[in-house]
Amino acid sequence: MSSLTDSVAPAARSAVPNPLARIARNYYLRRVAQSIALMFGVIIIVFMLVRLTGDPASLMVAREADAEQIAEIREIYGFDKPVVEQLTTYLGDVVTGDLGRSFLYRDSTLELIVSRFPDTLILAATALAFALIIAVPLGVAGGSNPGRPIDKLARFVGVLGQVTPSFWLIMLLIVYVGVKWGLLPTNGVGTWKHLVLPAFALSVGAMGQFVRLTRSAVLEVRNEDFVRTARSKGLARRAVARRHITRNALLSLVSVVGVQFTYMLGGSIYIESIYARPGLGQLLDAAVRARDFPLVQAITIFIAGFTIIMNLVTDVLYGLLDPRIRHGG
Amino acid sequence: MTGEALLTVDGLVTKFDAADGVVHAINGVSFDIRPGETLGVVGESGSGKSVTMMSLLGLIPSSVGRIAAGTARYRATSGEVDLLKLSERQFGRIRGREIGMVFQDPISSLNPVMTVGRQIAESLQRHLGLGRRESRSRAIEMLARVGIADPSHRVDDYPHEFSGGMRQRVMIAIALAAGPRLMIADEPTTALDVTVQAQIMALVRELQAESELAVIWVSHDLGVVAGLADRVLVMYGGTIVESAGVDDLFENPQHPYTRGLLASIPGTGLAGSRLASIPGTPPSLQHELKLCPFADRCSHAIDRCARERPGLTPISADHSSACFWDIDASRQRDGVAVIAQREGM
Ligand SMILES: Nc1ncnc2c1ncn2[C@@H]1O[C@H](COP(=O)(O)OP(=O)(O)OP(=O)(O)O)[C@@H](O)[C@H]1O
Ligand code: SF4
Ligand SMILES: [Mg+2]
Numbered sequence: 001m002s003s004l005t006d007s008v009a010p011a012a013r014s015a016v017p018n019p020l021a022r023i024a025r026n027y028y029l030r031r032v033a034q035s036i037a038l039m040f041g042v043i044i045i046v047f048m049l050v051r052l053t054g055d056p057a058s059l060m061v062a063r064e065a066d067a068e069q070i071a072e073i074r075e076i077y078g079f080d081k082p083v084v085e086q087l088t089t090y091l092g093d094v095v096t097g098d099l100g101r102s103f104l105y106r107d108s109t110l111e112l113i114v115s116r117f118p119d120t121l122i123l124a125a126t127a128l129a130f131a132l133i134i135a136v137p138l139g140v141a142g143g144s145n146p147g148r149p150i151d152k153l154a155r156f157v158g159v160l161g162q163v164t165p166s167f168w169l170i171m172l173l174i175v176y177v178g179v180k181w182g183l184l185p186t187n188g189v190g191t192w193k194h195l196v197l198p199a200f201a202l203s204v205g206a207m208g209q210f211v212r213l214t215r216s217a218v219l220e221v222r223n224e225d226f227v228r229t230a231r232s233k234g235l236a237r238r239a240v241a242r243r244h245i246t247r248n249a250l251l252s253l254v255s256v257v258g259v260q261f262t263y264m265l266g267g268s269i270y271i272e273s274i275y276a277r278p279g280l281g282q283l284l285d286a287a288v289r290a291r292d293f294p295l296v297q298a299i300t301i302f303i304a305g306f307t308i309i310m311n312l313v314t315d316v317l318y319g320l321l322d323p324r325i326r327h328g329g
Numbered sequence: 330m331t332g333e334a335l336l337t338v339d340g341l342v343t344k345f346d347a348a349d350g351v352v353h354a355i356n357g358v359s360f361d362i363r364p365g366e367t368l369g370v371v372g373e374s375g376s377g378k379s380v381t382m383m384s385l386l387g388l389i390p391s392s393v394g395r396i397a398a399g400t401a402r403y404r405a406t407s408g409e410v411d412l413l414k415l416s417e418r419q420f421g422r423i424r425g426r427e428i429g430m431v432f433q434d435p436i437s438s439l440n441p442v443m444t445v446g447r448q449i450a451e452s453l454q455r456h457l458g459l460g461r462r463e464s465r466s467r468a469i470e471m472l473a474r475v476g477i478a479d480p481s482h483r484v485d486d487y488p489h490e491f492s493g494g495m496r497q498r499v500m501i502a503i504a505l506a507a508g509p510r511l512m513i514a515d516e517p518t519t520a521l522d523v524t525v526q527a528q529i530m531a532l533v534r535e536l537q538a539e540s541e542l543a544v545i546w547v548s549h550d551l552g553v554v555a556g557l558a559d560r561v562l563v564m565y566g567g568t569i570v571e572s573a574g575v576d577d578l579f580e581n582p583q584h585p586y587t588r589g590l591l592a593s594i595p596g597t598g599l600a601g602s603r604l605a606s607i608p609g610t611p612p613s614l615q616h617e618l619k620l621c622p623f624a625d626r627c628s629h630a631i632d633r634c635a636r637e638r639p640g641l642t643p644i645s646a647d648h649s650s651a652c653f654w655d656i657d658a659s660r661q662r663d664g665v666a667v668i669a670q671r672e673g674m
Contacts, residue, residue, distance in 0.1 A: 234425035
């Protein structure tokens, strides 16, 4: 994409109102176009993977199924047609929002996903919020006071978050907070209380990473020349810290937050199983166990699509926060 | 340029606590500057130009360095203050308001994610108590004053949207926004090409003509200093080795180091000439300075130069040098103060 902009001569840029060139020049349009292309790529790859691993029909049925049953499935899902025709049909279906029918639930896979996803989204979003609310202030405070007790705490949390095995933490939380002290429910959904334990368990790794990243970014930005300029203007220490140091330091967090959020969606698969939360993770777990091929495929595409959208959101946010990116610098 | 000094620095000593011991960066620097005057400061890399200026504005982080001695009396609007004794809080009323600073690298010295207008407005809001709208229109005025075309649009642009020279104009606008009476510019044109450099120098001269702005202009470039300064300080090893009016300095240099500098300039004028090419290396700053810092490299050195340290001593009106030797007369100079000497000698 960037080579396209580079190759257009400056004069031609302003003279020719070529819509393609305009898309290529506008950072946001460019990212949207890239995301759409990527989404199609993912769908095609998932589609091919299913066909490459052999006859999908035989994978979808139980081991003891006979040839007749397999043939029936083949026909239902159109596996007997030429691959190119299957692909175009499939792409057409996906574009119109039809991700296929679940074998297990005898229902539209998209509807199943849509009914389960909010729960997972809330879990991951809560986990992300936990991580950010604790990590950012701690990282900023630590980085602003290197060597002080608050910095030692920040470093400790940073390492702890990284090395704590989540299965161990989950058991610890269930045993103590849930069972022994009876403070919070350990399974199911319903109230915000049900969310606390699983979200916390899911947040710990990201929290550690965010603390470390924020702290080191603040330490780095503190020594930038523009911070010296801000001080030489006579700004109060707090104004320098807030407007010049923290703002620039948090820029480096944006892309990582996006990545961590999609990791958390993945992590919710086992967290949901442990805490008996009927989210997307649990649906996927059930689909895999039941060899519900269309459902597995639909969830894969859905998560891939969500990840691509998250990346897009991250990049747009980046562009909003950092003018150098927005202007294609 | 007459009258009382705006700033009088006396005996500034700044030290750093490095991993391998103390660095004696500034070893007793004294000078003054009057309102409206332009003071050029030259000296090779590491001679202490930047540390001197940072010390005056309290910008040496206490975690790495400290001011060990000296006074810097500044005649602020609200009364006289000693810059070397101010708290961080008190500096808040001096920096930007009384003394503006411009740094060498205009790209890294500007906040990349804040519009230039806001970076100027910050100073206005802080010092003049202006609101958002007022400070914005004042920022536009400032941009116009430093010669940015189309300022009412450019005010919302970010630093990376400006060229190098334009960025340095923006830096000057920031430094002067709240109307300080002294501007310290630390190699403001070193990163710029010659034409742009000339434009920035012309701009500063214009700004000085409009007000009684005093300027301390730090430079590697003797040509720049010759074209801009009223008086020049020559720094070496964290000391001032010579101080004189600009014409006097170039026509009648007294210190061997200054002579070496001027001799190293090719005959064709001064413009663009960098300090260089005196044989030898700069002095080690690991020890307290108890001899002439130039003794190792000086072709006129006599015995006492390695035992005693000469103080900056007046030779004629407004011309001082820190050297025991009178080159023109080929004999020791009378009345040169000895400000330190090595023990046991
Ligand atoms: N943070 C620091 N820690 C230790 N020594 C330092 C520190 N900052 C500066 N110095 C030392 O102080 C001395 C003076 O440095 P300074 O930056 O003032 O030189 P300068 O004259 O501005 O040089 P240049 O022309 O390269 O900018 C140098 O020897 C330098 O090594
Ligand atoms: S004091 Fe001695 S060593 Fe120093 S500059 Fe003068 S003659 Fe040279
Ligand atoms: Mg310097």
